[in-house]
Amino acid sequence: MTDQAPPPYRPVTEDWRTALAVVAHPDDMEYGAAAAVARWTSQGKKVVYVMATSGEAGIDSMDPETCRRVREEEQIASAELVGVDVVEFLGHPDGVVEYGLPLRKDIARTIRRHRPDIVITTNFRETYGGTWPNQADHIAVGRATLDAVRDAGNRWVFRDLLDEGHEPWNGVRQLWAAASPDSGHAVDTTDHFERGVASLEAHRAYLDGLGGDMADARGTLETFGAMAGERLGTRYASPFEVILLG
């Protein structure tokens, strides 16, 4: 019996100028996608980060109000290391983010403000593949982001956004979900791998609180990066599920 090799990844398009990454928590981009962001910002592209929560429930030994400040600071420093100088926090509650109209509207507002070509989120499928379950906030934020891309383009959805001065934006061409088990595309991160490691290591308080295998920034990123790289034909890569919208 022979194992069927998984199909090769195709490279994501890079003929765009601006991307908006909308994720649930500080550190979500850093578990695999930050090296790709470093590549894109070094090409002169602009990438903005939006966090639905401030990750305030992420450190067991730290009370949420202290944790919120620490994790926002760590995220801002982490983003800077990969060339991202705008990081916004939407203030939804960490761990109990609800998929719903308030979340969709907040994300639609940020899409109308930033007017990106590409929107990036993280895996919003039930699992990461096999039986490794996804986390509830990732599923809620990813699904809401997909829907908010459409909301952002429809003048008659969330009409009070017009009153706030946010005109519709129909320019999002593709939505990319990082680390999805349905990924068919990837980007070569070999030359930017070290910056990806540094950006995850910038979440020092979080990693110290986490412990275990996932707290080993370099080891974790090497494992996942090399797995994806094998399917792209590069040393390291970041995989994405690409959803075409334009």
Ligand SMILES: [Zn+2]
């Ligand atoms: Zn997360």
